[in-house]
Amino acid sequence: MTLTQAEKAAVVTIWAKVATQADAIGAESLERLFTTYPQTKTYFPHFDLSQGSAQLRGHGSKVMNAIGEAVKNIGDIRGALAKLSELHAYILRVDPVNFKLLSHCILCSVAARYPSDFTPEVHAAWDKFLSSVSSVLTEKYR
């Protein structure tokens, strides 16, 4: 699954806007994830997951920073996220299904904040991009 030039452009364009609210979107996406899919909380027994918690915001930022890195290196996501890929493979071992769930929550948060920008084409491009990121993060599992 490769991104077309148009899809890459769509991702980069929206990212310029998303980046201005990256931390808030990150925290909100995680909040959506833990609320809608409570089983995902299993990976964060050490976190305070209440709304607005500092740990949630901190982790949301980390996630969005990584996505930002992937956007910046959209031609070589695998290279850009190589270390994260190893982290997930050897240490975190988050079940691959959860990447779809978090991606979905991120899409919801972005759509809610930029409704007129989130056209069907942009939606498709972002979904494909987040799928690529997820693939990279799970590809060293075995």
Place this chain on the structure above:
Amino acid sequence: RMFATYPQTKTYFPHFDLAHGSAQVKAHGKKVAGALVEAANHIDDIAGALSKLSDLHAQKLRVDPVNFKLLGQCFLVVVAIHHPSVLTPEVHASLDKFLCAVGTVLTAKYR
């Protein structure tokens, strides 16, 4: 096994006789197995070997990606039954990884 265990998969074969022992199921199983053999014979370039099949699934068949996992699992079960001593955990893992790779190639051009 797939049609019995996961009846929703029958949706892709409204034109088939899916009764046990049906000639169409046999023939189709042969096609699928043939493609797996092709992939295994070109195991370092599965995408290349199955490029036409990949196009076919993307443009015409459009089988939902989740079903490739289901068929792969049924295939593994059949291999386990017919060759129990061959399917050690290591071989099982390799075969599963291979079937996943094939599924990925066949759905790679969907979008």
